[in-house]
Amino acid sequence: MSQLKNPTRRTFLKSSAAVGGGLIIGVALPGAFRDANAATDSKINAWIRIGSDNKITILSARSEMGQGVYTAMPTLVAEELEVDLRRIKVEIAPPGEVYINEMLGGQITGGSTSVTEAWEKLRVAGAQARMMLVSAAAQKWGVDASACRAQNATVTGPGGKKATYGQLAEAASKLPVPKDVKLKEPKEWRYIGKPLKRLDTPSKINGTAEFGIDVKMPGMLYAALAQCPVLGGKVASYDASKAKGMPGVKHVVQITDGVAVVADSWWQAKQARDALDIKWDGGPNAALSSESIAAALKAAAAKPGAVIKKQGDADAGMKGAAKTVEASYELPFLSHSPLEPMNFTADVRKDSALLVGPIQFQEGAAGMAASITGLKPAQITVRTTFLGGGFGRRIDLDFMAQAIEISKAVGAPVKLLWTREDDVTHDFYRPTSVHQMSGALDAGGKPTALKLHLTSSSVTSRLFPPFVKDGIDPFMTEAAVVPYDIPNQFADVVIHETGVRVGYWRSVSHALNIFANESFIDEMAVAAGKDPYEYRLALLDKQPRFKNVLQLAAAKAGWGKPLPKGRARGIGLMEGYGTYMAQVAEVSVQGGQIRVHRVVVAVDLGRMVNPNIVEQQIDSNIVFGLTALLYGEITLKDGRVQQTNFHDYKLLRMPETPKIELHIVQSTEKPGGIGEPATALIGPTVANAVFAATGKRLRKLPLRLA
Amino acid sequence: MASLNVNGKTLDVNADSNTPLLWVLRDTLGMTGTKFGCGAALCGACTVHLDGKPIRSCSTPLSAAAGKKITTIEGIGSSDVGKKVQAAWASLDVPQCGYCQSGQIMAATALLTEKPKPTDADIDNAMAGNICRCGTYPRIRAAIHKAAKGA
Numbered sequence: 001m002s003q004l005k006n007p008t009r010r011t012f013l014k015s016s017a018a019v020g021g022g023l024i025i026g027v028a029l030p031g032a033f034r035d036a037n038a039a040t041d042s043k044i045n046a047w048i049r050i051g052s053d054n055k056i057t058i059l060s061a062r063s064e065m066g067q068g069v070y071t072a073m074p075t076l077v078a079e080e081l082e083v084d085l086r087r088i089k090v091e092i093a094p095p096g097e098v099y100i101n102e103m104l105g106g107q108i109t110g111g112s113t114s115v116t117e118a119w120e121k122l123r124v125a126g127a128q129a130r131m132m133l134v135s136a137a138a139q140k141w142g143v144d145a146s147a148c149r150a151q152n153a154t155v156t157g158p159g160g161k162k163a164t165y166g167q168l169a170e171a172a173s174k175l176p177v178p179k180d181v182k183l184k185e186p187k188e189w190r191y192i193g194k195p196l197k198r199l200d201t202p203s204k205i206n207g208t209a210e211f212g213i214d215v216k217m218p219g220m221l222y223a224a225l226a227q228c229p230v231l232g233g234k235v236a237s238y239d240a241s242k243a244k245g246m247p248g249v250k251h252v253v254q255i256t257d258g259v260a261v262v263a264d265s266w267w268q269a270k271q272a273r274d275a276l277d278i279k280w281d282g283g284p285n286a287a288l289s290s291e292s293i294a295a296a297l298k299a300a301a302a303k304p305g306a307v308i309k310k311q312g313d314a315d316a317g318m319k320g321a322a323k324t325v326e327a328s329y330e331l332p333f334l335s336h337s338p339l340e341p342m343n344f345t346a347d348v349r350k351d352s353a354l355l356v357g358p359i360q361f362q363e364g365a366a367g368m369a370a371s372i373t374g375l376k377p378a379q380i381t382v383r384t385t386f387l388g389g390g391f392g393r394r395i396d397l398d399f400m401a402q403a404i405e406i407s408k409a410v411g412a413p414v415k416l417l418w419t420r421e422d423d424v425t426h427d428f429y430r431p432t433s434v435h436q437m438s439g440a441l442d443a444g445g446k447p448t449a450l451k452l453h454l455t456s457s458s459v460t461s462r463l464f465p466p467f468v469k470d471g472i473d474p475f476m477t478e479a480a481v482v483p484y485d486i487p488n489q490f491a492d493v494v495i496h497e498t499g500v501r502v503g504y505w506r507s508v509s510h511a512l513n514i515f516a517n518e519s520f521i522d523e524m525a526v527a528a529g530k531d532p533y534e535y536r537l538a539l540l541d542k543q544p545r546f547k548n549v550l551q552l553a554a555a556k557a558g559w560g561k562p563l564p565k566g567r568a569r570g571i572g573l574m575e576g577y578g579t580y581m582a583q584v585a586e587v588s589v590q591g592g593q594i595r596v597h598r599v600v601v602a603v604d605l606g607r608m609v610n611p612n613i614v615e616q617q618i619d620s621n622i623v624f625g626l627t628a629l630l631y632g633e634i635t636l637k638d639g640r641v642q643q644t645n646f647h648d649y650k651l652l653r654m655p656e657t658p659k660i661e662l663h664i665v666q667s668t669e670k671p672g673g674i675g676e677p678a679t680a681l682i683g684p685t686v687a688n689a690v691f692a693a694t695g696k697r698l699r700k701l702p703l704r705l706a
Numbered sequence: 707m708a709s710l711n712v713n714g715k716t717l718d719v720n721a722d723s724n725t726p727l728l729w730v731l732r733d734t735l736g737m738t739g740t741k742f743g744c745g746a747a748l749c750g751a752c753t754v755h756l757d758g759k760p761i762r763s764c765s766t767p768l769s770a771a772a773g774k775k776i777t778t779i780e781g782i783g784s785s786d787v788g789k790k791v792q793a794a795w796a797s798l799d800v801p802q803c804g805y806c807q808s809g810q811i812m813a814a815t816a817l818l819t820e821k822p823k824p825t826d827a828d829i830d831n832a833m834a835g836n837i838c839r840c841g842t843y844p845r846i847r848a849a850i851h852k853a854a855k856g857a
């Protein structure tokens with residue numbers, strides 16, 4: 001998502017009011033909103049609150065969905081603030097202008113941007129706060145600030161003078177914010193770059209961590225919602241007489257997205273929901289099927305696209321080639337399926353609203369709540385719980401809008417919870433895509449021309465339409481251009497809407513484009529009769545960071561060395577989110593079953609905040625990407641998603657998980673994102689290994705032999 | 707009205723006898739450490755112990771739990787094995803989003819109670835029913851081995 005470094009994007013977001021499902025997002029927040037959750041503690045700045053009892057709270061402006069921001073963000077602040085990370089309390093920030101993710105233009109957690117975006121900003125905030133606390137101490141003691149020192153949440157001065165941050169906080173909060181800030185040298189870091197333990201682990205091993213599904217409010221009722229089985233359809237009519245007579249049922253209400261049953265417990269609400277008799281109007285999607293979607297996608301792919309890369313003359317290169325290669329890759333729809341099903345708790349009253357749940361997009365939530373309730377932003381409080389996984393699903397706020405509508409209709413606090421079936425059948429799916437590629441080789445097998453024609457759907461057109469310009473969605477073309485030194489290149493893209501609603505899915509279009517590109521370069525190597533590692537390496541002389549990780553992965557994996565019988569290796573290379581990565585996978589194939597035994601990952605992510613979390617993210621991404629590669633496929637019939645739960649939407653389990661080895665390049669480059677890239681790269685790496693093992697080139701996902 | 711023994715305490719609950727134990731724990735008793743992932747015995751997020759054996763509380767009616775000893779994530783730390791498992795989980799920083807972890811810890815504790823020195827194959831067998839969408843499997847495996855070594 002790094003293409004959007006345009007200062008006007010913020011304006012775009014503010015003005016992009018209408019999105020699918022009638023939600024309003026990105027409404028600009030008036031200043032009053034910034035203080036919505038301010039505590040009585042002294043607020044040093046937007047990131048730090050210090051109590052007179054010396055309790056220190058650091059706010060994380062990003063949602064904790066497993067990726068470790070709850071630890072990484074405070075680490076950046078604490079490093080400069082000079083406090084022990086172990087003693088601070090972390091809170092997820094309320095909606096507010098100051099918490100906006102400048103790389104994405106909204107208060108959103110996504111795009112592996114959290115650390116990259118916060119890197120300077122949070123260290124500066126920590127340093128400013130420390131300087132203000134030191135100044136407050138200096139003033140109190142009548143000494144020069146240079147004679148005072150901050151350490152361990154305490155300022156010490158000449159003659160053994162001592163004051164805790166808590167004792168200084170009030171005075172410090174009234175001082176001007178220093179402009180001239182000197183940050184620590186890397187060699188002085190105590191936390192950054194160290195494999196520190198996560199701050200959220202203790203609560204996540206004893207059942208006390210609060211996820212959205214766990215929220216409790218006094219007098220709270222529980223809701224289950226029936227939504228049209230055809231995506232985009234609506235209620236024609238319904239009969240609730242049976243449901244209304246069932247135990248515990250308090251209300252049955254129709255809302256924009258369907259019919260909700262509200263009861264004393266969720267199980268009662270769910271039972272009664274299943275007893276509703278609803279006639280649905282499927283609308284324009286009622287006849288959609290996977291076959292019709294694939295046919296329409298192919299037809300769209302026959303059209304010329306918007307050009308994203310033109311270098312040299314690819315067509316002339318193709319004509320003059322000693323040999324040409326052509327291939328087309330097809331990727332299916334995928335669901336996010338975070339383990340915590342969609343849920344949200346809302347208490348909407350005449351003059352206030354309390355909204356609590358697992359969301360990735362606080363700013364959108366605040367704007368949406370104001371538009372549905374008609375309340376002023378200052379009357380609305382949004383609190384973000386832990387997320388039981390996000391992966392992009394909780395950037396969309398359909399479930400939140402539903403909870404708000406239900407609470408408003410019944411006049412009570414309500415927790416809406418979806419079933420797993422609701423979740424799998426009402427996702428915003430990863431777009432399906434077709435990648436048509438062709439390449440030219442000279443007599444020595446070197447690639448002289450490369451062409452890509454990509455056809456897929458645009459998530460951004462639905463969520464943030466102003467970002468899509470001249471037929472190009474920047475979140476559809478990530479990593480679409482290869483890093484390899486190929487003189488003649490041409491790439492163009494066709495945006496084709498299939499009727500199925502699509503959403504950002506971990507690693508977004510990297511996963512699509514990297515699968516095609518890294519499979520294709522392998523095919524070119526095979527056509528050239530060259531080793532796929534050597535072939536890539538020879539094309540990377542101008543790309544030192546790519547070259548370095550590729551060599552590292554190959555060396556650590558023992559590329560070229562003999563393997564046990566039946567095993568084969570594949571290799572892949574990418575850049576995403578400012579992170580450079582190469583992988584080598586070892587696979588075997590038996591009776592059509594693909595088994596991944598070992599994955600070696602070499603990564604250069606620049607400076608890193610916490611190698612412990614980096615390692616977790618690599619494990620996570622490999623498992624997530626393998627799930628997509630080996631199993632992931634959402635199909636449609638009569639406008640309905642056919643998969644419903646984990647028996648037919650399979651997720652990788654422990655016995656199928658390979659051994660994962662991580663090698664990190666020590667780097668002083670700017671920090672890159674680590675929450676997503678490996679998800680994209682494991683796909684082609686394993687597919688290339690399957691080719692090496694079987695001689696079969698699988699160009700359609702999920703991978704299926706025979 | 708049914709009487710349940712949860713983590714050593716006897717509690718009276720007022721719920722229909724067909725209600726899955728999961729919802730009695732979460733909504734009636736307010737013990738939300740046990741999670742809901744699939745409702746169909748496919749993911750293991752709702753794992754609790756019934757007389758020491760791991761079961762899927764989403765698919766176990768209240769009537770089948772009455773009169774038995776129920777242990778949940780809130781109470782697992784009071785057994786020696788449970789304590790060791792939690793300690794290993796903490797020292798290896800297993801959780802990511804954390805949502806599946808109650809179920810993982812319950813499954814791992816049941817395994818280690820029955821087989822104090824499990825092999826990798828034992829671990830695969832015992833843990834295959836517990837999905838982790840965040841992919842914490844490598845650390846779960848390492849933590850089980852660590853707990854088995856008594857650390």
Ligand code: FES
Nearest residue numbers: 743744745750764
């Ligand atoms: S919720 Fe019980 S097994 Fe998934």
Ligand code: FES
Nearest residue numbers: 803804806838840
């Ligand atoms: S830690 Fe997120 S599902 Fe396991």
